[in-house]
Amino acid sequence: MSERNYWTRMRRNRMSRRGLLKASARAGVGAAGLALVGCGDDDDDAQPAAAEVQQQQQQEQQAAQVEQQAEQQAMQQQAQTQTAEEQQAQQQAVAQAQAQAADGPKQGGIVRIVMSDGGIFDPAIVIHGGTYAGVHQIYDWINYLDEGFVITSGMAELPEVVDELNFIYSIKPNVYWHDKPPLDGRQFTAEDAVFGLERFGFDNPEFVFKDRFSIVEKFEATDQLTMHVEAGQVFSPILTAIAEDNMLMVSRDAVEAFGDEGLSTDFEAQIGTGAFMGLSREPEVELRLERHPNYYKEGQPYFDGYKGIALPDDALRTAAFADGQTDFLTYQWTGSQTNLEEARSVLGEDEVVGVQNPVTFGMATHIHCEVEPYTDPRVRTAVHLAADREQLIALSQGSLVIGGPIAVAIQPYGRTEDELRQLPGYRSGDLRQEDLAESRRMLEAAGVDLDGFPPMDIWAPNASDYAQVLQQNLAEVGINIGINELTTTDALAARQNREFTMIMLGQQGASDPDLLYNDLHTTGGQNYGNFSNPEFDALVEKGRSLFDVEERKEVYDEAQDRLLNEWNPRLYWSWSNAVVAFRPYLRGFRPTPGPTASNAILWGMWFDQIPEGAQAF
Amino acid sequence: MRNYIFRRLMLLPITVILLSIFVFGLIRLVPGSVIDARLAAGFPGTANADDRAKLEAHFGLDKPVHEQYVTWIGQVFSGDFGTSWLTKEDILDNFRRRMPVTVELLVLTLLIYIPLGIGTGVWSAVRQNRTDDYSIRFVTILFLAIPNFWLATLVIVVPLVLWGYAPPVPYVQLWEEPDTNLVQMIVPAAIAALAGAAVLGRVARSEMLEVLRQDYVRTAYAKGLSGYVVVLRHALRNAMIPLITLIGLVFANGVAGAVIVEQIFAIPGMGRYLVQSLLNNDLPVVQVWMLIFGAAFIMVNLLVDLSYGMFDPRIRFQ
Numbered sequence: 001m002s003e004r005n006y007w008t009r010m011r012r013n014r015m016s017r018r019g020l021l022k023a024s025a026r027a028g029v030g031a032a033g034l035a036l037v038g039c040g041d042d043d044d045d046a047q048p049a050a051a052e053v054q055q056q057q058q059q060e061q062q063a064a065q066v067e068q069q070a071e072q073q074a075m076q077q078q079a080q081t082q083t084a085e086e087q088q089a090q091q092q093a094v095a096q097a098q099a100q101a102a103d104g105p106k107q108g109g110i111v112r113i114v115m116s117d118g119g120i121f122d123p124a125i126v127i128h129g130g131t132y133a134g135v136h137q138i139y140d141w142i143n144y145l146d147e148g149f150v151i152t153s154g155m156a157e158l159p160e161v162v163d164e165l166n167f168i169y170s171i172k173p174n175v176y177w178h179d180k181p182p183l184d185g186r187q188f189t190a191e192d193a194v195f196g197l198e199r200f201g202f203d204n205p206e207f208v209f210k211d212r213f214s215i216v217e218k219f220e221a222t223d224q225l226t227m228h229v230e231a232g233q234v235f236s237p238i239l240t241a242i243a244e245d246n247m248l249m250v251s252r253d254a255v256e257a258f259g260d261e262g263l264s265t266d267f268e269a270q271i272g273t274g275a276f277m278g279l280s281r282e283p284e285v286e287l288r289l290e291r292h293p294n295y296y297k298e299g300q301p302y303f304d305g306y307k308g309i310a311l312p313d314d315a316l317r318t319a320a321f322a323d324g325q326t327d328f329l330t331y332q333w334t335g336s337q338t339n340l341e342e343a344r345s346v347l348g349e350d351e352v353v354g355v356q357n358p359v360t361f362g363m364a365t366h367i368h369c370e371v372e373p374y375t376d377p378r379v380r381t382a383v384h385l386a387a388d389r390e391q392l393i394a395l396s397q398g399s400l401v402i403g404g405p406i407a408v409a410i411q412p413y414g415r416t417e418d419e420l421r422q423l424p425g426y427r428s429g430d431l432r433q434e435d436l437a438e439s440r441r442m443l444e445a446a447g448v449d450l451d452g453f454p455p456m457d458i459w460a461p462n463a464s465d466y467a468q469v470l471q472q473n474l475a476e477v478g479i480n481i482g483i484n485e486l487t488t489t490d491a492l493a494a495r496q497n498r499e500f501t502m503i504m505l506g507q508q509g510a511s512d513p514d515l516l517y518n519d520l521h522t523t524g525g526q527n528y529g530n531f532s533n534p535e536f537d538a539l540v541e542k543g544r545s546l547f548d549v550e551e552r553k554e555v556y557d558e559a560q561d562r563l564l565n566e567w568n569p570r571l572y573w574s575w576s577n578a579v580v581a582f583r584p585y586l587r588g589f590r591p592t593p594g595p596t597a598s599n600a601i602l603w604g605m606w607f608d609q610i611p612e613g614a615q616a617f
Numbered sequence: 618m619r620n621y622i623f624r625r626l627m628l629l630p631i632t633v634i635l636l637s638i639f640v641f642g643l644i645r646l647v648p649g650s651v652i653d654a655r656l657a658a659g660f661p662g663t664a665n666a667d668d669r670a671k672l673e674a675h676f677g678l679d680k681p682v683h684e685q686y687v688t689w690i691g692q693v694f695s696g697d698f699g700t701s702w703l704t705k706e707d708i709l710d711n712f713r714r715r716m717p718v719t720v721e722l723l724v725l726t727l728l729i730y731i732p733l734g735i736g737t738g739v740w741s742a743v744r745q746n747r748t749d750d751y752s753i754r755f756v757t758i759l760f761l762a763i764p765n766f767w768l769a770t771l772v773i774v775v776p777l778v779l780w781g782y783a784p785p786v787p788y789v790q791l792w793e794e795p796d797t798n799l800v801q802m803i804v805p806a807a808i809a810a811l812a813g814a815a816v817l818g819r820v821a822r823s824e825m826l827e828v829l830r831q832d833y834v835r836t837a838y839a840k841g842l843s844g845y846v847v848v849l850r851h852a853l854r855n856a857m858i859p860l861i862t863l864i865g866l867v868f869a870n871g872v873a874g875a876v877i878v879e880q881i882f883a884i885p886g887m888g889r890y891l892v893q894s895l896l897n898n899d900l901p902v903v904q905v906w907m908l909i910f911g912a913a914f915i916m917v918n919l920l921v922d923l924s925y926g927m928f929d930p931r932i933r934f935q
Contacts, residue, residue, distance in 0.1 A: 119704030205671035265705045283706070283714070284885040286787045309787045312889075313881045315773045319783035326786075346777065488896065 105302045105588060109610040110617055111602060112326045114317050115308035117284045122264040123248040124200050124207040134287045137306055137602060139248035139272035142169060142193055149410060149511055149593050151243045155188060155273060164234045171225040176294040178277040182253045185294060188273050190221035196249035204260060211525060212241055234545045237512040244511050245594035275301040275603035284310045288617055302606035305617060322346045324611060329581040337398025340581045352581055358409030358593040359578045360509025362400060365571035369531045371501045373448040380568035384425045385439035386477045387470055389573050395465045403575035405560045406513050409593055413513040413556045423564060439477045453481040457494055459505035460485035467504055495528050511594055513556045514544050520569055531569035585609045625919050633912050640907040641686050644900055676702055703899040719886035721791055723871045725806035730867055734814035738821020742829060743848060757815035765874060769808050769881040788884055805882045809874030813867050820863055824856035857928040865921030869914060
């Protein structure tokens with residue numbers, strides 16, 4: 001992979017500065033030349049021969065495309081093998097390096113992180129993933145999801161499961177709010193936990209998690225450090241929902257003192273129980289946090305402070321990292337394998353640690369199941385069989401992996417890439433030809449007009465390349481489909497209002513396979529394509545009523561199999577492949593899963609050696 | 618002249634009102650809305666008609682457009698620019714914080730743009746058809762052709778690869794660390810200035826060539842004046858009128874350039890604010906932004922018109 005990337009080529013030319021400058025000059029001269037040539041008139045005399053020439057060009061282009069595709073596939077297969085091996089080796093190296101820190105964590109230093117500043121801090125309002133860059137350090141969770149989506153004790157012990165409807169959380173006695181008015185460092189109590197969770201469901205039009213706990217009958221503080229959660233119906237993902245990375249605890253005192261508006265925008269109002277306390281914020285420039293001395297995890301955090309630096313541009317971000325001005329290159333969901341390789345090509349393999357962080361969002365193609373021609377499941381399945389996942393994923397430059405209905409990160413439920421590659425629609429080579437033949441057969445059986453497919457809406461420019469590939473894939477089975485490019489807000493609006501026939505854009509994830517309920521149940525909130533199938537509904541209803549992992553897996557395996565083989569209400573092809581990249585002098589990193597992956601846990605990390613510039617703010 | 622200035626200033630509020638109606642109406646024609654974006658951000662599936670209605674009422678979008686306009690313009694004239702729908706921050710506070718950053722960038726841009734553009738143009742004209750002239754003409758065409766976003770990325774990437782150097786981050790204010798600030802700002806300013814300077818240089822060259830052929834220039838040389846005095850005092854002053862017009866236009870070009878370089882170099886100015894607001898349909902910010910820069914552009918044009926008299930005494934303002 002690294003052989004083909006831009007930074008590697010640049011680095012290869014490192015010895016020849018003159019060559020590089022010459023190339024830049026040539027590019028400039030070329031651009032200038034183009035600008036001058038562009039001023040000339042069109043040659044109208046060429047008109048009569050245009051049709052012939054065009055036809056010949058098209059034939060040549062098609063031949064070149066086929067050849068290029070074959071070459072690309074061979075390269076992809078080779079690259080994927082390399083990537084899988086490389087990634088495995090990386091993970092082992094990281095584990096070894098982290099384990100080698102035998103002398104234990106060290107205190108000190110300011111960790112410097114690239115962030116995007118969302119500007120809104122209230123955990124109940126999510127409009128920008130960047131929101132979490134800082135709030136995940138200031139606020140904390142009752143329980144949280146650790147590696148492998150394992151629910152882990154946070155400010156409360158793991159819940160005592162009384163029965164399928166009742167759960168008791170014991171708050172740890174050594175949890176304190178930050179020492180700032182009006183909280184003034186007082187103890188975190190069960191009342192605080194009740195308020196923190198109930199607030200997500202308050203009737204505020206801007207609160208986006210209102211339905212999260214709609215099945216909860218009550219949150220109740222039975223004594224100062226005990227919270228009772230009673231569900232109105234059996235809902236197995238409830239414990240995961242409470243531990244999900246959005247579920248950060250804010251205080252009633254802060255809300256009363258600053259109001260909801262203040263909690264959203266006023267940095268002074270950010271008073272939590274988290275590992276770091278707010279120090280200063282320069283909007284879209286820098287966020288400074290200092291160590292919380294009374295943090296409930298003994299001795300943690302190990303860093304003295306946190307410095308978030310807002311760098312929107314990829315080139316500047318990589319440059320600042322390579323130059324030692326930041327310790328993390330990628331921290332949030334935006335990091336990809338390509339970012340990692342670029343940094344490694346500048347700094348060297350050993351100077352950048354890259355770890356995949358399990359996130360559960362990706363690119364999806366929603367199909368409106370109530371609009372012709374997609375009302376017929378055979379047509380949807382034909383589209384599913386025609387899509388070439390390998391080609392689509394290759395375009396992502398390492399930021400996406402092949403995916404099925406449940407994100408691969410949600411184990412043991414999500415199908416891995418290797419498992420998916422055995423399935424119709426995901427296969428390559430001769431088996432793909434079989435899938436294409438089956439696709440054509442289904443379209444013929446459905447009797448649809450292949451030239452009458454309405455255009456596919458796409459989120460431009462993010463999905464433009466993918467859409468073109470999908471367009472070509474569909475053309476292979478005879479479907480002639482146009483592309484309608486939409487801006488982010490338009491694409492979101494079209495999806496939200498169900499005003500599309502097929503639409504390609506990002507999709508949010510979750511931390512539990514119950515996401516299928518929200519995505520595709522007849523009453524599911526994210527069932528944008530209005531899919532409705534009683535058998536599927538019964539399966540996902542059963543899934544959310546089971547607590548046993550094996551039993552749940554059986555249900556969700558069946559749901560996924562039938563989705564891909566029979567129903568195909570969405571074209572599933574990817575999930576995110578977020579990579580967190582940082583310098584090797586940082587120790588104690590743990591990948592942390594979640595829908596946004598912005599909660600990479602810093603409190604357990606430390607500097608093995610404090611780098612220059614990180615001693616103080 | 619006083620009457621002229623007074624009349625122009627009297628027209629300003631009317632122009633601003635017309636501009637405000639234009640801006641207010643135009644951005645509402647753009648499809649998509651912040652409501653949809655906000656509703657779509659929630660998961661799992663919080664959006665329903667009730668939520669939409671509440672959010673619309675929250676942002677005042679449930680009222681007729683003309684009522685929305687009257688409310689908004691009334692607030693603007695009373696000094697209340699409102700709050701951002703996206704970040705909920707006070708727009709005026711944001712402007713106060715960001716405006717000096719962009720003004721600094723524009724000033725630095727002008728400081729590079731004017732001497733570089735006029736200097737190369739004059740030199741090129743004086744050295745017509747010699748190697749210097751050809752070189753300058755080639756370079757000006759080059760900078761006209763190169764997109765500034767490409768150049769901006771190149772000036773980050775090349776020093777990093779060659780020398781392991783990156784510009785200092787994050788952004789610091791001029792009054793906090795002037796030297797670091799200048800290091801951070803000078804390259805973006807140069808990039809924003811180069812294309813404009815190339816245009817100015819080419820216009821200055823042609824204007825100067827025209828003037829240098831005039832009889833009074835020949836007379837000045839015949840009187841024994843030095844080339845320096847002839848070119849700068851006699852010829853350049855007479856070539857300045859079209860150049861002043863062009864320099865006035867650099868305000869608009871500079872703002873457009875700021876939009877790009879601020880984003881690439883992580884400079885928290887007005888340009889970056891506009892980009893974010895446009896991408897998120899943050900209408901209150903976009904409206905105020907357009908209004909303020911529209912008004913500023915009108916003022917700059919007035920200053921340009923007035924400055925003509927300084928360079929050409931024959932011009933009278935009536």
